[in-house]
Amino acid sequence: MRAEIVIVGAGVVGLSTAYHLARAGLRDVLILEREAVGSGSSGRSLGGFRVDFASDVNVRFSLESLKALEGFADEFGVDPDLRRIGYLILTTSEALAARLRENAARLARFGVEVEVLTAGEIKARWPYLNTADLAGGTFCARDGTVGPSELTQGYAAGARRLGVTIREGEEVVGIEARGSRVTAVQTRTGRVETPRVLCAAGAWSSRIGAMVGVQIPVRPVRRQVFVTGPCVAIQGVVPQVVEVGKGWIFRREGAGFLIYGPQDDAPEGAAVLDCTSVGWAVAAAAHRVPPLAEAEVVGGWAGLYEISPDNHAILGPVPGLDGFYVATGFSGHGVMHSPATGKVMAEVILMGQARTLDIAPLTIERFGKGTLLEEPMTAPRQEGREGTD
Numbered sequence: 001m002r003a004e005i006v007i008v009g010a011g012v013v014g015l016s017t018a019y020h021l022a023r024a025g026l027r028d029v030l031i032l033e034r035e036a037v038g039s040g041s042s043g044r045s046l047g048g049f050r051v052d053f054a055s056d057v058n059v060r061f062s063l064e065s066l067k068a069l070e071g072f073a074d075e076f077g078v079d080p081d082l083r084r085i086g087y088l089i090l091t092t093s094e095a096l097a098a099r100l101r102e103n104a105a106r107l108a109r110f111g112v113e114v115e116v117l118t119a120g121e122i123k124a125r126w127p128y129l130n131t132a133d134l135a136g137g138t139f140c141a142r143d144g145t146v147g148p149s150e151l152t153q154g155y156a157a158g159a160r161r162l163g164v165t166i167r168e169g170e171e172v173v174g175i176e177a178r179g180s181r182v183t184a185v186q187t188r189t190g191r192v193e194t195p196r197v198l199c200a201a202g203a204w205s206s207r208i209g210a211m212v213g214v215q216i217p218v219r220p221v222r223r224q225v226f227v228t229g230p231c232v233a234i235q236g237v238v239p240q241v242v243e244v245g246k247g248w249i250f251r252r253e254g255a256g257f258l259i260y261g262p263q264d265d266a267p268e269g270a271a272v273l274d275c276t277s278v279g280w281a282v283a284a285a286a287h288r289v290p291p292l293a294e295a296e297v298v299g300g301w302a303g304l305y306e307i308s309p310d311n312h313a314i315l316g317p318v319p320g321l322d323g324f325y326v327a328t329g330f331s332g333h334g335v336m337h338s339p340a341t342g343k344v345m346a347e348v349i350l351m352g353q354a355r356t357l358d359i360a361p362l363t364i365e366r367f368g369k370g371t372l373l374e375e376p377m378t379a380p381r382q383e384g385r386e387g388t389d
């Protein structure tokens with residue numbers, strides 16, 4: 001069997017890239033997925049969408065993705081469930097509050113309005129929040145959520161319509177190279193000759209790189225989400241509430257609420273819920289949203305963040321290995337950035353460089369050169385570091 005490109009992974013990133021490649025006219029695009037479409041992190045995402053990032057490259061990816069999301073229903077016939085409920089970012093740290101203020105001023109230069117709020121102002125607008133220990137926060141009304149399944153399935157259907165083949169239950173177990181060029185992919189059941197391979201394997205990307213001697217610095221971090229039943233004390237539109245430093249999130253979901261549990265380094269296969277961590281999740285919720293202490297926890301799930309060393313995506317070709325590309329390491333924002341990512345990756349693969357956005361800051365070479373980026377507003381909490389989602 002032969003393909004013009006093999007994409008490893010049918011998550012939202014691989015699917016968006018396949019769609020854009022096929023739309024640009026590439027034939028014989030093959031996606032190999034060891035489980036099913038959306039079975040990785042894309043199917044476990046909260047679908048938070050925000051422009052309120054601290055690095056310019058992330059802001060640009062959000063703004064470009066937003067354009068695509070606004071036209072998604074027309075392009076795919078699928079409503080992407082974009083809900084502008086706003087993002088409320090909170091912090092108990094004076095240092096981070098200062099960063100949030102600086103960030104709001106920086107975003108104004110992109111035409112993005114972010115309100116800087118004191119603890120008192122936050123309390124007045126969202127009285128169910130405990131603000132006693134807050135140093136401040138910001139609110140971006142244009143941010144909100146998007147449907148991860150809607151995006152994933154929309155891209156999958158759109159790609160299939162354009163002739164992309166998606167083979168589910170097909171695990172990639174090896175990648176062949178001759179000289180400095182990839183030549184084929186091995187699966188459990190066979191071999192596909194191809195001049196191009198895109199690693200879009202999310203939290204499992206480092207394993208794919210290892211198959212061809214490429215170090216892809218992505219590690220899996222387990223995130224756990226619990227779902228509560230209704231809570232009558234919380235009324236009105238609830239924004240996506242993110243607590244910087246604690247990596248904690250809260251928002252309405254159906255009749256109840258979503259609350260984050262603890263995060264931990266996890267073996268790659270261990271995206272399973274640890275029910276013993278419900279106590280941590282409820283305690284964190286009851287502290288920040290006291291009425292939630294009364295709400296019943298009715299369910300939950302776990303998934304893996306694909307964390308890169310500087311909490312930014314890794315995009316583009318891999319130097320020294322012709323035909324091998326990566327699109328991974330989104331560190332908790334791959335769903336929201338998937339529209340722009342698919343577009344720029346198709347440009348890189350077909351035209352040799354990205355035209356829509358500059359991806360130079362996101363190339364894999366940055367780790368060798370030590371030119372890491374900074375994004376205090378995406379990093380999950382790590383040893384000695386602060387961060388959020």
Ligand SMILES: Cc1cc2nc3c(=O)[nH]c(=O)nc-3n(C[C@H](O)[C@H](O)[C@H](O)COP(=O)(O)OP(=O)(O)OC[C@H]3O[C@@H](n4cnc5c(N)ncnc54)[C@H](O)[C@@H]3O)c2cc1C
Pocket residue numbers: 008009010011012013014032033034035036037038039040041042043044045046047048049170171172173200201202203204223224225302303304305306327328330331332333334335336337
């Ligand atoms: C709890 C949680 C909440 C999140 N919240 C948000 C959010 O609010 N907003 C946001 O934008 N993002 C969020 N994310 C992150 C987001 O889900 C990811 O960044 C995004 O889904 C990455 O998409 P992907 O296509 O790169 O990876 P994935 O969806 O993980 O897809 C990779 C695919 O590769 C497949 N694969 C792996 N190895 C192989 C192999 N050897 N052969 C074949 N196939 C293979 C896997 O089965 C998988 O389906 C969240 C993630 C989690 C876990």
